[in-house]
Amino acid sequence: MNQHSRFEDADEVIVDAAVSSNLDDSICEADDSVDKVVEGSVGEPAMALIDADHKTSADYYFDSYSHFVTLQEMLKDSVRTKTYQNVIYQNKFLFKNKVVLDVGAGTGILSLFCAKAGAGHVYAVECSDMADMAKEIVEANGYSNVITVLKGKIEEIELPVAKVDIIISEWMGYFLLFENMLNTVLYARDKWLVDDGVVLPDKASLFLTAIEDADYKEDKIEFWNNVYGFDMSCIKKQAIMEPLVDTVDKNQIVTNCQLLKTMDISKMVPGDASFTAPFKLVADRDDYVHALVAYFDVSFTRCHKLMGFSTGPRSRVTHWKQTVLYLEDVLTICEGESIVGSMTVAQNSKNPRDVDIMLKYSLNGRRCAVSRVQVYKMR
Numbered sequence: 323m324n325q326h327s328r329f330e331d332a333d334e335v336i337v338d339a340a341v342s343s344n345l346d347d348s349i350c351e352a353d354d355s356v357d358k359v360v361e362g363s364v365g366e367p368a369m370a371l372i373d374a375d376h377k378t379s380a381d382y383y384f385d386s387y388s389h390f391v392t393l394q395e396m397l398k399d400s401v402r403t404k405t406y407q408n409v410i411y412q413n414k415f416l417f418k419n420k421v422v423l424d425v426g427a428g429t430g431i432l433s434l435f436c437a438k439a440g441a442g443h444v445y446a447v448e449c450s451d452m453a454d455m456a457k458e459i460v461e462a463n464g465y466s467n468v469i470t471v472l473k474g475k476i477e478e479i480e481l482p483v484a485k486v487d488i489i490i491s492e493w494m495g496y497f498l499l500f501e502n503m504l505n506t507v508l509y510a511r512d513k514w515l516v517d518d519g520v521v522l523p524d525k526a527s528l529f530l531t532a533i534e535d536a537d538y539k540e541d542k543i544e545f546w547n548n549v550y551g552f553d554m555s556c557i558k559k560q561a562i563m564e565p566l567v568d569t570v571d572k573n574q575i576v577t578n579c580q581l582l583k584t585m586d587i588s589k590m591v592p593g594d595a596s597f598t599a600p601f602k603l604v605a606d607r608d609d610y611v612h613a614l615v616a617y618f619d620v621s622f623t624r625c626h627k628l629m630g631f632s633t634g635p636r637s638r639v640t641h642w643k644q645t646v647l648y649l650e651d652v653l654t655i656c657e658g659e660s661i662v663g664s665m666t667v668a669q670n671s672k673n674p675r676d677v678d679i680m681l682k683y684s685l686n687g688r689r690c691a692v693s694r695v696q697v698y699k700m701r
């Protein structure tokens with residue numbers, strides 16, 4: 323996977339924002355005309371990389387959360403962190419005297435929010451070395467009697483209680499599902515959550531739209547056609563398969579935003595994260611399309627009022643940015659014409675934190691007729 327910043331201020335995170343949820347900024351709507359979701363799988367398996375220290379890519383994933391830079395980036399993402407804080411502080415009725423399980427606690431920030439909101443007891447489970455820091459942080463803030471930090475993997479630890487009333491977690495990855503902890507949350511839900519217990523957040527939706535992106539595609543992809551006079555286009559074939567995580571300017575959007583899939587975290591099974599969803603992207607102006615862009619929204623529907631946030635290009639930027647899938651063809655699209663197709667998303671069979679994506683798309687327009695299948699790998 324590629325992470326870039328095409329704007330000077332793309333990494334800037336606004337820390338003093340009064341409002342956390344950015345859902346109101348988003349004007350993208352679900353297209354009810356395309357709602358069929360078919361189960362499926364895609365792509366060839368990839369090897370989980372093992373290096374000389376015998377660390378797998380999964381080990382590096384956990385290590386990365388011990389790094390203060392990663393943690394700080396997440397905490398400073400005020401759309402993310404303030405939304406969780408508002409959900410907890412503005413819905414104290416959910417937490418009063420309840421037993422909470424914080425899945426992947428990191429610094430323990432969500433556990434602290436829950437304790438402050440009146441939770442009876444919070445179990446903060448964290449598998450990385452950050453668990454030691456979380457213990458210190460809990461003590462330093464005077465919550466040792468309410469929060470118990472447990473160091474270990476959710477799948478391996480023993481909880482001192484048989485059941486919990488609430489599971490809270492910030493499990494989402496780039497493209498929602500890359501390096502995500504969704505299966506860990508579902509495991510915890512099935513093992514410990516009481517019947518009618520609360521999962522926060524409980525809904526996550528993946529969306530797709532199309533953008534004009536000539537300059538950046540030229541810079542990142544077409545660059546390989548002629549490198550100081552030499553043909554390196556074999557690299558271009560690989561580069562185009564790697565989704566790019568970056569911020570997209572809302573003015574680049576050429577079509578509607580299509581809902582691909584909504585996951586109900588309180589009910590779904592792990593297999594539901596692999597799916598095929600059809601899409602229809604209708605152009606709202608004459609333009610060129612260089613890429614499709616995926617992003618997600620999450621929501622907390624058990625709150626008194628619906629709360630959540632969007633990672634879409636029309637909303638305030640989050641550290642998840644958007645995921646750009648470059649097309650081999652440049653599509654010349656006229657207003658009212660549609661790109662139709664399907665996206666298949668599957669966990670990689672060798673490393674379930676990786677994601678394989680297959681895009682089938684066609685445009686039958688006045689100026690352009692294209693039909694193609696492209697495969698992308700998020701590694």
Ligand SMILES: C[S@@+](CC[C@H](N)C(=O)[O-])C[C@H]1O[C@@H](n2cnc3c(N)ncnc32)[C@H](O)[C@@H]1O
Pocket residue numbers: 384387396397425426427428429430431432447448449450452474475476477491492493494503506
């Ligand atoms: C995205 S961070 C969120 C941290 C914190 N909850 C927050 O909101 O700032 C996810 C955390 O989950 C931890 N984690 C991932 N998989 C886990 C597992 N299977 N068991 C326990 N912790 C896990 C990671 O080490 C990481 O600290």
